[in-house]
Amino acid sequence: DIQSSVKDFEDLTEEFKTFSASHKEYMQKLDELNAIQSKCLKELTHQRYRLGIIKSSLKKFSKKPESKEISEEIEKGISRRKIQLYEMEEALPKKNGLYLRIILGNVNVSILNKEDKFKYKDEYEKFKFIVNGIGLLMSLSNIFINSRVLDLIFMFMLVWYYCTLTIRESILKVNGSRIKGWWRAHHFISTVLAGVLLIWPNNSVYYLFRPQFMWFNVYISLVQFLQFRYQRGCLYRLRALGERHNMDITIDGFHSWMWRGLSFLLPFLVGGYVWQLYNAYLLYELSYNPEATWQVPVLGGLFLTVFLGNVITTLMIIPQKLKE
Amino acid sequence: DIQSSVKDFEDLTEEFKTFSASHKEYMQKLDELNAIQSKCLKELTHQRYRLGIIKSSLKKFSKKPESKEISEEIEKGISRRKIQLYEMEEALPKKNGLYLRIILGNVNVSILNKEDKFKYKDEYEKFKFIVNGIGLLMSLSNIFINSRVLDLIFMFMLVWYYCTLTIRESILKVNGSRIKGWWRAHHFISTVLAGVLLIWPNNSVYYLFRPQFMWFNVYISLVQFLQFRYQRGCLYRLRALGERHNMDITIDGFHSWMWRGLSFLLPFLVGGYVWQLYNAYLLYELSYNPEATWQVPVLGGLFLTVFLGNVITTLMIIPQKLKE
Ligand SMILES: CC(C)(COP(=O)(O)OP(=O)(O)OC[C@H]1O[C@@H](n2cnc3c(N)ncnc32)[C@H](O)[C@@H]1OP(=O)(O)O)[C@@H](O)C(=O)NCCC(=O)NCCS
């Protein structure tokens, strides 16, 4: 009967009043949080600025024997302070870089708590894993099937995949990841590379490169699986340890695991780099073919760039990790 | 002298202590906010769910003459409540849709305050304005210069532009924009369309379509400028009025301005739609050309789809606006 509906609505209205009160409190808390957040951000900048000035004024004293000791002590203090500031920054929002500002606009993508940061990174690794699996299947079938449409779909996927990676990695960066600039640049260059492949007319020169390229993709996909295992292992172990970046304590167990993982992975990576160099070389040769279009030397140059960047960055990582 | 550096560092350490305290308070507030936020979200869902149930149970009573009046009163109450809930939701974070989850992952892109929402939308309009300007220059020069590389750069830009639009519009959607699904679908289809253009081999059929296509782009860019003026006008006026969506008050001044803007814009939009239809027709004719590749009918179909969607959506908007 209608009276029960009336009663229901009245009850709900009572509940709504409590909800309204909570919501009001929430709005107030949100304002308060914003105020104290801006205050913290200002103080953080101030601390960093002052530390920089003190540090540079210390330079002249660290050489004089009478003030050397005190100077070193202050410097230690500064380093410690910097680590503390770094940790405090984790919970504060950061501004987007230029790339994200262009793609997404000025929307805040900061993740303010550690557990969510971890989840986001984990999801990123899984995303790469899944798309890699699809890429592997596609390049494998492209080896056995010769269909222009399949080729194009594969290359479209590569463009989309690498483009998405650059966006996600920029978000990771905003959230404090120490991912090297080169890997992000690498994915950017790969987007361009896949784009040029897409518009390469399918003449005889293309078909001279195609088998090589498909096998290369199969190999890279397999290497990415190994990389996934390694990166995810690092991620979960670091979380379990609750290790913070830049700490001077080395956690032996983790480091030995990491070195084992890395030594296992490295030969395969080097294999990939050699293959990239060989791609560049083959394209260079093909560029003398009378049917070659401008895409051929451009692709060759891009593969060479990727090869050089990868080798240099990987070589730089090893001594850096040895120092840790 | 070093003592002054020591003094500086000590002073800074004092400041750091205050900062540390603020930061601790901030962290605490952040936790509190998250707690009350989840509570509000739960209550919001609950309210909506219960309202739905009451509403459906009212259906049987609204026909009986003895309960008609009460039933109508409750229904009014429900509508009012729904508007209130909608407004309260503005300050609460929303989940990303599937598309954003795939591209960005599970990062929170909700903007919780009205002023920032406005700024984000304004920036989105400016972004379209700028890229449109570049697009206009490029299509104009493509009319006078015939360079394959310039064509390709232009089409790459289109792919990138429309792809970025779909991302930004999904973010707008999460933040409560009432943008129609079709416009987002339109930009998605345009991305595909530009992608297919990119891989269309530049044979004679392409050159039969090219001049037409470049002039079409010039026209569309000009229409977009008009559209920019209109949309931005709406945006600023709505902000000045502080108008809330779905309110039954009509603000006469705004509405008469909107109708003038719309009537000015509409003929130009219709011109664009006619052009899209003509593109589809021309591509259909060209698909019988012996040199035509699969891209020709596909592009024709895409232009037809865009034409139909645009016409239907624009026709639907008019009566809807008349009712408001
Ligand atoms: C060499 C390598 C194994 C080192 O990995 P690592 O031990 O994680 O390196 P770092 O300690 O410098 O990592 C710093 C951060 O960058 C990330 N990172 C490192 N290499 C990355 C890559 N190629 N892509 C994305 N993120 C990467 C790490 O996950 C870590 O993130 P975090 O700060 O959020 O925890 C790794 O860089 C790698 O696999 N590179 C090869 C990639 C490649 O060349 N692929 C092409 C085909 S062969």
Ligand SMILES: CC(C)(COP(=O)(O)OP(=O)(O)OC[C@H]1O[C@@H](n2cnc3c(N)ncnc32)[C@H](O)[C@@H]1OP(=O)(O)O)[C@@H](O)C(=O)NCCC(=O)NCCS
């Ligand atoms: C017809 C038209 C002028 C109506 O605009 P409007 O009055 O803003 O329409 P609505 O009231 O339905 O707008 C609802 C929301 O969608 C947005 N919106 C409407 N059309 C949009 C479009 N084409 N692209 C992006 N956003 C759009 C509005 O800005 C508004 O956003 P808000 O909720 O954040 O304030 C507009 O949809 C339009 O310009 N369409 C034509 C686009 C087109 O066809 N271009 C192709 C080439 S000719």
